[in-house]
Amino acid sequence: MKINNQAFATFIEQKYLPLERKPKIIGAAVLLLLPLIIFFFIWYQPKSKEIATLTQQQNTAAQELEKAKTTAATVNKHRAEMVKVEEQFAETAVLFPKEKEIPRLLTDISAEGQGAGLEFLTFKPLAALPKDFYSEIPVDIQVRGPYHNLGSFLDHVSKLNRIVSVSNVKISAPNKSEGEIILDSSCRLVTYQFTNKKLEPPPAAKK
Incomplete structure (x- = not known):
């Protein structure tokens, strides 16, 4: 301005x-x-x-x-x-085999037993037990052979690239044959199949 x-x-x-x-x-x-x-x-x-x-x-x-x-x-x-x-x-x-891999896994388990020098008396796959996201696949086996062979078999099974658990191990009275202690042994092997399915809740009981 x-x-x-x-x-x-x-x-x-x-x-x-x-x-x-x-x-x-x-x-x-x-x-x-x-x-x-x-x-x-x-x-x-x-x-x-x-x-x-x-x-x-x-x-x-x-x-x-x-x-x-x-x-x-x-x-x-x-x-x-x-x-x-x-x-x-x-x-x-x-670590959990799919359904189509179960037969091969069972074949591998049988081969491990035979490779360890065991005679299979029973090899009986049982019905699958469904769980959340997986199923248990139990197999009852009965084998005959030297005690240390049984130990070697179970050790090899535990080192498979799939999870296999062992339960209900039973050993009968030993017999001596050709200078070796021979045992009849039975156990349940359980492997696990991956399903990725959650179990449906049981229906409510009717009043």
């Missing part, structure tokens, strides 16, 4: 100089403060509000960013845990 120098000089000469001392001081103070007042109301106050608004928006954005980082970290952690669980699941599933 341009100031008319002639008009300003006329104002000083005609209006300001004739005033008494006190009004002059007041007038001078008003003239000095007027630019500050104009600056405050026209520029500083609106800018101050704008700065406060922008600061609040910045704080809110920073909080949202931190929240997003935390959420992303949690998601990444859960994703990593899920990948780990899936890997463990896949590794475990390998």
Whole structure:
């Protein structure tokens, strides 16, 4: 805004100089403060509000960013845990033969017994026992042979690439033949078939 120098000089000469001392001081103070007042109301106050608004928006954005980082970290952690669980699941599933692999596994077990020098008297696969996500496949066997051969057979079975457990081991009275102690032994071998099916809950009893 341009100031008319002639008009300003006329104002000083005609209006300001004739005033008494006190009004002059007041007038001078008003003239000095007027630019500050104009600056405050026209520029500083609106800018101050704008700065406060922008600061609040910045704080809110920073909080949202931190929240997003935390959420992303949690998601990444859960994703990593899920990948780990899936890997463990896949590794475990390998130990459980599928249905079509059961006959081959039973053949492998029989071959281990014969390789250990045992005579199979009984080899009887039983009905599968369904469980959550897998089934137990029991096989009752009865073998004849030296005691240490039986131990070797069971050791080899435990080292198969499928899970096979042994239970109900029974040994009859030993007989000596050709300088060796011969035993008749029976046990139940249990292997596990992966089904990936959860058992249906039993129906509620009728009242």
